[in-house]
Amino acid sequence: MIQPTFALTEKQTEANAILASPARHILLRGGSRSGKTFLICRALLIRALKAKGSTHAVLRQHFNHLKFSVIFDTMPKVARLCYPGLDLHLDKTDWFHELPNGSRIIYGGLDDKERADKILGQEHSSIFLNEASQISYGARNKAVTRLAQTSGLALKEYVDCNPPSVSHWTYRLWYQKVEPNGGEELADPEAYASIQMNPADNLANLPDTYLTQLQSLPEKDRKRFLHGEFLAQVDNALWSLDILDRKRERRWGSESERQALIERMQRIVVAIDPSGCAGVEDQRSDEIGLVVCGVDFAGQGYILEDLSGRYSPEGWARVAISAFESWRADTIIAERNFGGAMVESTIRTASQYAPVKLVTASRGKKVRAEPVAALYEQGKITHVGAFPEIEEQYLNFSTAGYQGGRSPDRADAAVWGLTELIVEQVSLIELYSRLAG
Template structure:
């Protein structure tokens, strides 16, 4: 007989048929019995709905077997279920089959370069799923899994249900669950149940002492469930420096326009109008034809008397057409850096320059756009230097895979730095 903790019961209620929530995020710190809760839920569902099919996933199958599956056996034993009698684990197919024909599929959810769209999940038909340590999994994987939840839903009169567990992280989970939850704007289809070490009276005192002795970043994240403290040493922009940029102040100097063009109708087109280093006007276009994008930029050029030589547009992909029509400067993200011995490409060089000017307090950004710009610039991280020692930043596709959004505002702001790159304009102090 298992006596569940109050937070576990709250999680099960959010996953019940009476709840409108379709995806429940549980955890947000260490010691909250996350894996135990997920395994218990999967077992209860399989026993209650004969012939149903669930999935337990994690970034790597090997890790799943060494951690989550061990917890599964523990929970099953506490429920008086015995392997060979009540269920069988097939080590070849990685499927757990119960006596009532219900199944649990054990799945590797890593986004391999050979399968970026998760075709490997395409043939699955699921009743529900549980993903452990979901912060290590891309949003794309979760979206594909959600599209596979349909098996016997009508037969059992069920709604799609999924359970995700994690520790605090600054990815798509922060944007889609934690931030809306604390602001009381979380959609009804989502639920977040925060479980902290203090919610689990069964934790050994020595374990709590270990968490308390961790370095500050890990302690705040794992002991206190602090989602706003990121332990990454790869930050390019300091949070306090970013906040100082958002102020009501007029810029000085020439007018500029920088624009990040949506690729093949995806993402957003962001057009930034600058006076010196003050970003004072932003145009956001979604799925507009290139003619509309060009017309919007031309209107801004005429309205603010911007020299064509001070206009720069993302030249990769569709943006090349805008450059041709406007006859303005084109920005190639992978283009040669002004200091090729130091930076991998033009994009990395411009982002490092932006970090330098933001640290110096020279960049002025619009207060109404503080949240979205801060979030996107926070996604831009230093990449570990390659073998040649050159500096790089995370790529747009990599960011979109991990966070579920494209950093279009950040890239449009970054391109303004093209005009600041000059042998006579100081040093790259952030490098």
């Protein structure tokens, strides 16, 4: 075996000890250019060289990002610096690096379902989730089930990220040591290990001006990309993580459990917050907020499913109709301001029968969100599972307005749905009471 010659920094040496520890699930989190991805790629090469014919999967949300960051950059750099002379062959048809001993490091983007399914149809000795802030907890769980290869290596999940908010599943697993979907304590907390790595720990490998560039970022970005901290809720936030956790239920584990959940509901709606997104490759536009909400016979509201994403108009209409049918919903709620009649026409093209109610954003996002936030404060809304993207957007609402970087598309859709199911009904009841009085 070719011996590595690359010298690790002090922090990388500390992190490397964690990577080699008995822990099965390892998170490297921290600021930008701190060496997280480099170190995990190095660990994958070591493992691949050690176990002949072993396979190791590297997954990221978007394949194009993975291709230019890891496949063409970090992994070849690791091989060149740590294993000079190593023959690392890249197959650009099936996208894997093959080592001389027959081991493979296989790459895939979760945005390519066919490719991702092919990778997750195999067994692996290692799974690396690159920039996990963009990856859903459900996708992570599916990937972990493929840690099943008998290669003589201990099975390992590696994760790296620039820390998102405290509502993200990475924070809940590695720092709160709880199951993100239900809040139960982990059965094996000792299997989860993590370390914080920041660019200040990697100065020997950075341009002289890099830290200065990061220090000039806005405070929120500086906290994440320079200091590597998970983002807490904003000042005077309308929501808190404690409030979101207060009435959380475990996500259904089977179709029969989902059907039982449907039977508990008095009403279910599919709420849509459209955008100008043209499809999955359109990274400039906001996502389509698409959230399934319900209310039970006692008046308790529920977030049931988040199907938001980057869809073409025809794509989000098909997803909405599918959700309408599978959840046995009674109405599709859609915000009319973006495209007006086009929104209803798009849905009608997908189905002639689903009832559609168009709503108008006559007030600002904060004003619409406040009565829904009050329902959460009163314990009247339950999340069935974890919805990290919605919850992160909730945590960025404050009394001064929305403080997030992009549009709160998912939170907007959830607010529309819960407003239809509960807020407007409470308002009508109060109106009738005053008239009767």
